[in-house]
Amino acid sequence: MPRSGAEARRRLQQAALELYRERGFDRTTTAEIAARAGVNERTFFRHFPDKREVLFDGEADLRAALTREVAAAPADLPPLAVLLRAFRKAARILEDNRPFAEPRLALIAETPALRERDLAKGAAVSEALAEALRGRGVPDRKADLAARTGWAAFHHAAQAWIDDSAPGDLAEGGSAAGGSAQGLDRHLLRAFEDLRSLAAQGR
């Protein structure tokens, strides 16, 4: 049995991710997740309200980290540059946690029930980013537009990052310290550069 609450929580998340990938989200029960994590089902529900939330534990931290970075950015930085800077810092967290983050994103992409939850969480992050930009003096609607489109570019980059690592790649060098640990950062830079050129042509 895991000794601390934090350790049980981490093991439940790992067990859930493994089982969802092995059998599919729909065919996995909370009892099975608890058993694999070496705890009882009551412990599962002490940590998570349902089978979906177990995969979204980091969302509140991510949102807090992003809004903090937006607030802390240099005063003269324009809105999308502020967001890119915040996303690059968040990307480092995802990259350091790649053995969990990457299969998690792949699983969400292929599971409708998880995608809906992910989209709802994402919309909340986008709103928090808009609010943080307003806090920097960015006018209301520009803040909303920058947050929505910047967040869309972040998602695009995250998807490209996953698509880049086929299952074969993962088996070969899937460790967090592997050669493509900076992959998400590269995709972010490219996405914002591409957005600039797309928008420049776009009229």
Place this chain on the structure above:
Amino acid sequence: MPRSGAEARRRLQQAALELYRERGFDRTTTAEIAARAGVNERTFFRHFPDKREVLFDGEADLRAALTREVAAAPADLPPLAVLLRAFRKAARILEDNRPFAEPRLALIAETPALRERDLAKGAAVSEALAEALRGRGVPDRKADLAARTGWAAFHHAAQAWIDDSAPGDLAEGGSAAGGSAQGLDRHLLRAFEDLRSLAAQGR
């Protein structure tokens, strides 16, 4: 009793929208919707699988119209300009149908269960737009990025359109032919112009 299937369908949609606004989505039953529409509950389920889908009947048409417009755009038009052109045509449909479209969007914005469904439908539209851009020869990732950010800008414009019409405004001139019937189009043009200036600064 409504005579045709199409007429029953339209009445069910109108009844659902009215009841959701009067009592809230969660406190409305399919039986109540059917009663207000003057049909029985079995008829409701012949037309819609659940309480949410009754508000998303037009999504498939919207998606088809948008991808058709993307395919039909002049060959030399760049990706975001192709999308703006398609969104402006779709906006005309929404504007013509404003007495239904506008309260519907406002209701979705304030109801979590409807928002999740709307976000999932929206993600599917975004993917269809990316695919349609690829069909025009836009490279894979640029097509994905353009579709995601363009769709985000469309949502921003739609939200601004709703925010512009306070309930008071609606009561005064809420008819489809009213003075602000072109409102969504104006917001779309402004959103894409703002995106261009944001992206130009954004590095």
